[in-house]
Amino acid sequence: MTSIRQLAQLAGVSPMTVSRALRGVPSVHPDIRARVEALAVAHHYRPNRLAEAIMTGKTRTIGLILSSLQGDFTSRILQGLVREANADGYQIMIAESFTDPTLIRTAVHTAIEQRVEGVVFYCNNILAIPSISILELWSHNISVVAIDAAPCELPIDLVGNDEMGIAQQALDYLYRLGHRHIAYVGLPYGSRLAAYRTVYQQRGLSTDLLVGSLAAFTGNPDDVQQLYKALIARSGPPTAMIGFEDRVVLHLLRAVRQQGLRVPRDCSLLGCGNLEVSAFADPPLTTIDQHPNELGRAAFRLLLNRMQEGNPSHDRQVKTVLIPSELITRASCAPPRIS
Secondary structure, three states: OOOHHHHHHHHOOOHHHHHHHHOOOOOOOHHHHHHHHHHHHHOOOOOOHHHHHHHHOOOOEEEEEEOOOOOHHHHHHHHHHHHHHHHOOOEEEEEEOOOOHHHHHHHHHHHHHOOOOEEEEEOOOOOOOOHHHHHHHHHOOOEEEEEOOOOOOOOOEEEEEOHHHHHHHHHHHHHHHOOOOEEEEEOOOOHHHHHHHHHHHHHOOOHHHEEEOOHHHOOOHHHHHHHHHHHHHHHOOOOEEEEOOHHHHHHHHHHHHHOOOOOOOOOEEEOOOOOHHHHHOOOOOEEEEOOHHHHHHHHHHHHHHHHHHOOOOOOOOOOEEEEOOEEEOOOOOOOOOOO
């Protein structure tokens, strides 16, 4: 493989000039740049990232610290971020934290040691990013952007969905179909539950049907069945149910059928996330597409802007980018049955 020194000898210039020419530094004469670029193509030159980092102080690497690599939604966020980063010549260092603060700090220390230029956090709105980790990154001039993060003590840039928009889309659709006895099953905390509570109140719907429970996320059908039975006992059978995400709705679909009811004849179901499996459910799920690919792309673009500004600390104005969601109508929702 041709080295930068060999390329410099062929071009009749110094290795530093070759480096500057290939990086597009304006001070390099256009004729020299064209000659160097042509030789680089002809000799299949590939830059040595380590050597380039030593010379420029830039590794063109960013860190992605996420809760887990598992899941269709997470993989699509990752796909969007990686493709956008690669298009700009950046590589990604990935670390799983499993929502463990100790593992988050370990991942941050590794990112600092690897001299990343920026870090994206994706903690699934479950765990607030530890302030100490953000301060450590800032102290090394490393920019930070979070995707769908729980509230943090420090002001950090955020990319996420418009939670109020999601709640309004879901309830407006079911409301137009004629539903008034609508249950929401989600996490017992977070911005989405707060958004649904607000929109329920705006529509004059009973907030007693807001079920905040971790049971729907355990993957144990018996837990969801018990949750659904408790909901019926407290407020009667809802004519429609909204799930925090499609995975929850798939559990609810089974629970409804175990009660001898049919979807959507007896109960409409609406999810969120537009997971790949949702279109193949029976019936196919009506859901809200949060466009996770765009979440990943927007996170990198925001991080790149911050890295170019070179001011990662808390004394500049925080930026928030909200990605619009989209209602995908399928066969799991219908007007309520008239008794």
